[in-house]
Amino acid sequence: MRILVAVDTNPYSSYVVNEVGKMAINTWSDITLLGILDPKKSTGKVEESDLAKSLLDFREIITSYYPKGECPYSREEIKSFSQIKDDVYVATGKGGLKTLKIVIRKGINPVQEILNQADEDESTLIVLGCNKTNKCKWDDMDVPSKVANQASCSVLVVKENKTPKQIVCCLDQEYITQNSLELINQMVTLYNAELKIVGVAEGESLKMRVENTMKNLFMYYLKQDIPLWLEVINSSVFPNFVHQMSQDNLIAIWLGPKSFLKKFFPDEKITTLISDAPSSVLLLR
Amino acid sequence: MNVLIFIENNLASSISLRYICKQSQKVSMFIQPIHVEEPTQGHFQFGAGWVRKTWERTLVDTTKDEIETFLKAEAGNCRGLTKVKILVGDKEKELQKEIEGGFYDLFVMGHLSSFDSSMFYELIKGSFLKKLSTPVLLVKNLTPFEKVHILLDEYMDIEKLIPFYLKLYENAQVNVSLVYYNFSENKEVNINDGSENKKIQLAKELLMDRGISPAEILEIEGSPEVVGDRLKSSGMVVSMLNKKGRKRPISDVLASTPVPVLIIWD
Numbered sequence: 001m002r003i004l005v006a007v008d009t010n011p012y013s014s015y016v017v018n019e020v021g022k023m024a025i026n027t028w029s030d031i032t033l034l035g036i037l038d039p040k041k042s043t044g045k046v047e048e049s050d051l052a053k054s055l056l057d058f059r060e061i062i063t064s065y066y067p068k069g070e071c072p073y074s075r076e077e078i079k080s081f082s083q084i085k086d087d088v089y090v091a092t093g094k095g096g097l098k099t100l101k102i103v104i105r106k107g108i109n110p111v112q113e114i115l116n117q118a119d120e121d122e123s124t125l126i127v128l129g130c131n132k133t134n135k136c137k138w139d140d141m142d143v144p145s146k147v148a149n150q151a152s153c154s155v156l157v158v159k160e161n162k163t164p165k166q167i168v169c170c171l172d173q174e175y176i177t178q179n180s181l182e183l184i185n186q187m188v189t190l191y192n193a194e195l196k197i198v199g200v201a202e203g204e205s206l207k208m209r210v211e212n213t214m215k216n217l218f219m220y221y222l223k224q225d226i227p228l229w230l231e232v233i234n235s236s237v238f239p240n241f242v243h244q245m246s247q248d249n250l251i252a253i254w255l256g257p258k259s260f261l262k263k264f265f266p267d268e269k270i271t272t273l274i275s276d277a278p279s280s281v282l283l284l285r
Numbered sequence: 286m287n288v289l290i291f292i293e294n295n296l297a298s299s300i301s302l303r304y305i306c307k308q309s310q311k312v313s314m315f316i317q318p319i320h321v322e323e324p325t326q327g328h329f330q331f332g333a334g335w336v337r338k339t340w341e342r343t344l345v346d347t348t349k350d351e352i353e354t355f356l357k358a359e360a361g362n363c364r365g366l367t368k369v370k371i372l373v374g375d376k377e378k379e380l381q382k383e384i385e386g387g388f389y390d391l392f393v394m395g396h397l398s399s400f401d402s403s404m405f406y407e408l409i410k411g412s413f414l415k416k417l418s419t420p421v422l423l424v425k426n427l428t429p430f431e432k433v434h435i436l437l438d439e440y441m442d443i444e445k446l447i448p449f450y451l452k453l454y455e456n457a458q459v460n461v462s463l464v465y466y467n468f469s470e471n472k473e474v475n476i477n478d479g480s481e482n483k484k485i486q487l488a489k490e491l492l493m494d495r496g497i498s499p500a501e502i503l504e505i506e507g508s509p510e511v512v513g514d515r516l517k518s519s520g521m522v523v524s525m526l527n528k529k530g531r532k533r534p535i536s537d538v539l540a541s542t543p544v545p546v547l548i549i550w551d
Contacts, residue, residue, distance in 0.1 A: 198400075199397075211295060211296050214296055215295075215296040215299060218296060218299070218300070218427075222427075228426075228427075229398070229426055229517075229543050230296070230300070230397055230398060230425075230426055231397065231398045231399060231400060231543065232397045232398070232399050232404075233399060233400045233401055234399075234401055237400060237401050241400045244400075
């Protein structure tokens with residue numbers, strides 16, 4: 001798994017990095033810690049910016065989750081950043097079984113910079129944080145929701161200090177990737193939460209393909225000995241369901257290319273969900 | 286206990302079959318699976334008589350293979366499970382006939398849990414269950430069968446409910462708890478030990494008379510959704526519903542709880 005953690009210097013970013021650190025213990029993922037510098041506001045050396053200092057601290061946080069000698073990432077001290085192309089600076093230590101790199105991109109559009117980095121890294125998952133009090137914005141910019149809407153990979157928006165009771169996964173199609181299942185399992189482990197799989201039926205009866213997927217998931221989790229709750233809902237009550245569930249639970253929505261859930265969650269609704277939900281949101285692609 | 290379980294090749298049946306097989310580890314039971322193949326209109330265009338009969342036999346043979354494969358896959362080592370009965374005809378009518386003529390103590394079917402309680406009410410108020418006097422176990426999820434919660438309210442005939450439950454599950458090695466429900470719209474639940482509640486005390490006495498000491502006794506007040514959710518730790522919620530009377534809040538609790546629900550009819 002390749003995780004892109006997009007951060008800024010706000011406290012919620014530190015919270016997110018801790019969550020990713022816990023997740024990385026089980027996944028041994030390749031991780032990119034990404035920060036965006038506004039070129040108008042930062043004129044000095046990249047290394048001397050507050051963002052660079054925060055990113056170095058965040059790297060320490062992730063490696064601190066491993067006992068000495070067991071860390072898959074390089075712990076070599078980083079002294080400088082290398083400019084690899086216009087306005088992109090990278091720092092990484094030598095060695096390590098897995099990659100943990102720091103990237104600083106200069107740009108006026110943080111959303112685009114995050115998406116560009118995700119494309120370049122071929123990220124499986126983008127993780128961003130925000131707090132609950134300001135509609136999940138980054139200094140008045142809708143960064144998390146825009147990234148969630150525009151990314152081609154899965155996106156996890158982590159709300160600060162909210163441990164979900166359940167991971168509620170909503171699906172409407174049969175195509176489920178190994179990566180998305182792994183992500184779900186990581187969320188269950190990370191939060192020690194219950195898992196609920198919700199099949200969304202369009203019309204009267206649960207469509208055969210959704211039911212087949214649910215049955216496969218049921219069998220999969222039965223074999224893994226992971227307790228699972230199953231639920232079916234009619235698509236007409238889906239927005240209401242999501243609103244209610246997002247109060248205490250992490251909502252995970254599979255939004256594949258054939259997904260009719262996209263109809264219920266067009267971009268503006270995803271934005272509302274991310275800005276209003278008290279809990280974290282995971283969009284699986 | 287004689288159990289009739291309705292089987293289709295689907296997720297709900299997979300869960301219900303696995304669940305009843307778990308129960309059969311703790312309660313002695315004879316489990317009769319039944320599948321009813323509903324022929325489409327076109328199947329009967331052959332007319333009546335031997336053509337129709339041979340056609341039905343073909344349908345039974347074809348379906349039997351599919352359902353037997355399903356049973357083998359889902360419940361290879363299920364205690365008390367016998368050979369599946371395959372019938373052709375109207376699902377409700379055929380099940381009705383089988384239940385009436387078969388001396389069954391319990392009818393089991395899968396019914397996936399739903400956020401929208403209307404699916405539960407469609408089933409409960411539907412023509413099939415309306416005619417049924419046998420207790421019905423609706424399996425919504427596969428839960429461990431270790432704890433049973435008997436859900437009571439002020440309208441319930443305790444002297445009918447508890448003996449009915451005991452008739453089925455007296456010898457089951459499970460923890461039995463008594464939960465008395467009071468409706469409120471409050472999302473926070475209010476709980477007391479029910480020591481002042483006559484219905485709870487009567488239910489307790491009836492259980493104690495048969496050597497069953499309730500693991501927990503609660504009088505709980507809250508919205509049906511919140512109380513239904515709190516019952517998640519249960520392996521089965523047992524309650525009594527009246528088909529004719531007006532809807533009571535306790536049925537909303539049964540609709541919203543995600544665990545298997547045993548309904549005894551008043």
